[in-house]
Amino acid sequence: MIEKQQNNPLHGLSLDTMVTELVDFYDWKVLYAALRLECFNLNPSMEATIKFLKKTEWARERVESFYLYRFKRMPKGSMAQLELKPRARGFADGIAPRKPQTLTVELVAEMREKAAADYQSMKKMNRGAPRFAKDKPKQQDGYVQNRSSGAKRSAPSQDPKNPWGK
Template identity: 80%
Template sequence: MIELQQNNPLHGLKLETMVTELVDFYDWKILYAALRLECFNTNPTMEACLKFLKKTEWARERVESFYLYRFKRMPKGSAAQFELKPRERGFADGIVPRKPQELTIELIAEMRAKATADYEAMKKNNTRPKYGKDKPRAQDGYAQNKRSGSKRPAPSQDPNNPWGK
């Protein structure tokens, strides 16, 4: 079991340590804006937050996913990986966490507004992304979000480089 978990940044990490790292880096207000959990908003204390997260599995999984993909900035997994709980996911050998993503309340609001607009546009067009023989799947995460005139560098085409750089 330990061999299966050696490439998981959450293995052996206590919930208290994780929340402490997040609060120290982001603060309660940014965590509330990003995760929308009341334990980060209404009179936030470490004890109350931990008590809530230990009792509420969906909230704990949301915090663990945030820790993995925003704070540790691990590469996104396959659809099969996302079927697993965050503590059960693994990463390839040699993948190490990167610097935490800088977040502000304004940036979170922009990301949420873009996601809402994208969802509404999809719902209005009554289209869902379908993948099969007739619709090719994007080769990388940037291909779906690429805008003309974007200043974002083109991702690497190296399949051994999950970071895309």
Template identity: 55%
Template sequence: MVEEQQNNPLHGLKLETLITELVNCYDWKILYAALKLECFNLNPSIEGCIKFLKKTEWAREKVENFYLYRYKRMPKAVGDQFDLKPRERGFAAGIVPRKPMELTFESIARMHAQAAENFEANRNTNGPRGAGKHQVNRKNTGYDDRAGASAPKNSYRRDGDSSSKPSRSVSSDPSNPWGK
């Protein structure tokens, strides 16, 4: 894996260098349009972005993926590589970064629209929303697994009332200030 890491453009790259390269190539507005991260929009600075990205792993991975696949235009991750973080991925020997992708607001809007279209198509082929294992788990256990293992589902009215407001139960505990 050490040899593969040496063929990853992120290997040994400091976050400051990564952000500087992206800003020099695209500018703050294009980065915000492409990534939708507020650190590129509200008073953007290299230092502010570094601070945010060091604290926020998902955002750092999003920027690193952008760097790999839009800026360096490396081949998309497949198989086992897809599950790895961007800095842990390796590329076959001989694969070198290409010229950065030219991005405009229009091309970014087209990419976002295509991604939304692909998401909808994938969602429609997998059946109605919530028709997977999650629905079976909630049905069988009486717990909503999206909220955590110990959180009971909200109880909804079933007496013909079409409103989706949860029914409320009042607590008889005098120490409970909310009465629930």
């Protein structure tokens, strides 16, 4: 019985074909600006880029994600899908790739600046406030126990015969 393949534009696509499509559409300079991989900047050639991407898994995953979400403009998946490697992700049936996103070096620089500014404003809004419930101090009968300080002591005992809380 033949299993139904995942709806993924990367299924059956070789790395050589993917990089060729990206270079033909965007050019080496735009790919370097968007992905920040030196194989697109220093003496870029198809052979050297393919060799680097085959040896370096994190760089290959970055290029595959770029191909999926910028070039093919597939919809972002759930958090569970985003934790998977790009080749293992699937999309719902009937979702077709769209036209590639037009990028220039200047547009990529603007997008990076905006993302950095958004990140800084988010950090300023959340400064001082604990991000997770585990970081918030617990109140126990007037005694605050800070779990993030690393101290693994219990609250003092309320028993006058046992002042050490053991």
